Amino acid sequence: MIRHIVLFKFKDGITWETPAAQEAERVCRQVGAEVPELREWTVGRNVSSRPIAYDLAVIGLVDDEDALERYLVDPFHQKAIAIWREISDWVIADIEE
Template identity: 70%
Template sequence: MIRHIVLFKFKPGVSWDDPRAREAERVAAKVGGEVPELHEWKFGRNISGRAVAYDYAVIGLVDDEAALERYMVHPFHQEAIRLWREISDWNIADLEE
């Protein structure tokens, strides 16, 4: 199993008041129901106010690297990427479980 973790940090000038951020959040919340490779899908706004904190996170669980690749190219996931790319930078980690 592979745990896929993504942390999003808004670009300068973007906040949760921005409609683009709310739309990216709305779509990200639906990824787990749209991408069949995902066994688990967790998501949410970061509640930490620390300077090093990111703004949003998603965490998914897939079977293996092949499933991770199918997830990555899934059209719904690609739409979520498009929305987040416009407003944020991100970091990922893929952990074997």
């Protein structure tokens, strides 16, 4: 199993009040239902106000590296990436369990 973790940080001028951020969150929450490789999908806004904190986290679980690759190229996932690319930067970690 591989745990896929992504942390998103808004670009300057973007907040949760920005319509594009609200749309990005909405689409992000749908990824778990739309991408069959995902066994689990968690999405959550950060509640910390620390300057180093990111704004949103997603955590997914897939069976193996092949499933991770299929998830990464899935059309719905690519749609979500395109939306987030406009408003944020992010970091990822893929952890083998």
